[in-house]
Amino acid sequence: MPVYTSEALILRTYKLGEADRIVVFLTRDRGKKRGVAKGARRPRSRYSGALEPMTRAGVAYYERELRDLVRLNYVEPVMSPLSAIGHGSASALSHVGYFAELIDEWAPEAHADERLYRLGSAIVDAVAAGAPIDRLARYFEYWLLRLQGVYPSVTACPGCGGPLAAGAMMPPREEMFVCRRCAPSGGGTELSAEAVGFLRASGRTPPEQLQGLVLETRASRELETAHRRLLHAHLDKELKSVRVLREISR
Ligand SMILES: [Zn+2]
Secondary structure, three states: OOEEEEEEEEEEEEEEOOOEEEEEEEEOOOEEEEEEEOOOOOOOOOOOOOOOOOOEEEEEEEOOOOOOEEEEEEEEEEEOHHHHHOOOOHHHHHHHHHHHHHHHHHOOEOOOOHHHHHHHHHHHHHHHOOOOHHHHHHHHHHHHHHHOOOOOOOOEOOOOOOEOOOOEEEOOOOOOOEOOOOOOOOOOEEEOHHHHHHHHHHHHOOHHHHHHOOOOHHHHHHHHHHHHHHHHHHHOOOOHHHHHHHHHHO
16 A cells, blocks of 8 residues: 655545545645545544644555555644634634635546745735735636636736736626726626736745735625636536635625
């Protein structure tokens, strides 16, 4: 039985039998895995506090041929955003769940994606450092969709080829940004020049430097709406954590 060790992000867990848990985690080098954590639900389990969503940890696991489930040997937490923010902010806490759920949805099983891992890992550091959660969320959504190759162009209008720097519009039922002149009458999702500016700056900013980005509340709201539409179109469902976020922002 080969043993693998890696850095990983914990995405979620669910119960297995009487005392165990199945842990879904994204490894840096071998993609997403599902592993059995024996005894994880017992009091004083060696996994206690190590399996919260978006915990970055060193893991070791055994992989058996022709089995989907691996067996976890240990999970050693290195950075836990939940313990870093404590019970401070309900919004930050639920965003951590949102980031984990999005990575879980997009990461294919056992397909290495180092860029996705770096993105998730940098977000963990930024949350723990207390960076504004809205900005992190918009940056994360932008890059998650971009890494999948489904983020629309933020430089040129697909209608006329003109620039989008002065602001853009996502027409109803079309997942693209067009310039104001090509925008259909009758609404859509507006992006101000500030929102477009944030997207372009995000494109040039590696995850380790995202804390230098600036995003105003209004532009964040615009991007939130546009990104919800993009995610909904590509995932074809609403995430559980999005419902929680909506409840909180009411
Ligand atoms: Zn145009």
